[in-house]
Every structure is written in structure tokens, then in C-alpha cells.
Amino acid sequence: MLYQVLIVVYLIVALCLIGLVLIQQGKGADMGASFGAGSSATIFGSSGSGNFLTKATTWLAIAFFVISLVLGNLTANRVKSGNEFDDLSVPVEQSIPAEVPAATSAEPASENTDVPASTETKPKSEGDVPN
Known part of the structure; x- marks a missing residue:
């Protein structure tokens, strides 16, 4: 929970x-403003926004680096859950299956009714040549 909040x-x-x-x-x-460029009239006054933005940037940079160090420390001490592919010291046995047997079923295969039935009534013998 702390890790997600820090992220x-x-x-x-x-x-x-x-x-x-x-x-x-x-x-x-700032040099352009001194020669009359007109950018000296800002939201933060004629002195410019340098003081406020500089301090805010400094504090955000400090927070960024501190959180980076804390997250790095949390990540370095975290133990990952491994799987069988991470352990390379023991080879994984590869079993290549032989031919996959056809699915056998107790029911006979039903005929496909989308295919028209053959009009030939005489059974073919081995010597017949198809037309």
C-alpha cells in the first residue's frame, strides 16, 4: 500500500x-525587460516570479529525490516471486508428444446434411477409375 501511494x-x-x-x-x-520589452509586468509583480518559483522548484526537486531514494530502497529490498523459468540451474525436461490421437467418441459421427447425397448406387471396386 505504501509503495502505491509513493508512486x-x-x-x-x-x-x-x-x-x-x-x-x-x-x-x-531579464535583460530584455530592462530594455523595455514589457515582460516585467507579470502576475507576481514587477520583481518577477523568480523568488517564488525558485523556492517551489527547489522544494519539489528535494521531494523528488527523497521519494526516488525511498522507492529505490523499497524496490531493492522487495523479494520477487519467481517462477520455473527464473531458475536456470536445473534444465526443464522437454517432452515432445508423439502424434496427437484423434478424438474418440462413443457416438458415431453424424452425417453432414449440408452436402448433397451421391447419386451413384453401385459401390466402387478397387479397379474402377473415377470419372
Whole structure:
């Protein structure tokens, strides 16, 4: 249960971290604002969003790395349930079946009524050649 909760939190933190990194402006964007590019008027004020986004990115990155280490530790200590194909020390005996016998049934096979009956009344002998 803890593993699944950590995976969900890990994915949410990763997506938030990606979003915050994409929202942030590069270091060169401040230079354009000083020459009158007009990008200094943002939602976070004229000082920009650097302080808030930088702190949020830092805390999300710390959470991301901590959860990564915890998940790695949980996964390393987890014992997998194996099957017979994981143990390669003992060869698996291969038994090739002979011919598969036809299905035998106590009931006689019923005739297929979709096929028209033969009009020939005389039984064929071994010497007859089909027409």
C-alpha cells in the first residue's frame, strides 16, 4: 500500500516539477525587460516570479529525490516471486508428444446434411477409375 501511494505522489511531484521548470524564464529574459520589452509586468509583480518559483522548484526537486531514494530502497529490498523459468540451474525436461490421437467418441459421427447425397448406387471396386 505504501509503495502505491509513493508512486502516485512521485508522479504528481514529477509533473509539478516539469510544469514549474517550463513556466520559469531563463536568465536572459531579464535583460530584455530592462530594455523595455514589457515582460516585467507579470502576475507576481514587477520583481518577477523568480523568488517564488525558485523556492517551489527547489522544494519539489528535494521531494523528488527523497521519494526516488525511498522507492529505490523499497524496490531493492522487495523479494520477487519467481517462477520455473527464473531458475536456470536445473534444465526443464522437454517432452515432445508423439502424434496427437484423434478424438474418440462413443457416438458415431453424424452425417453432414449440408452436402448433397451421391447419386451413384453401385459401390466402387478397387479397379474402377473415377470419372
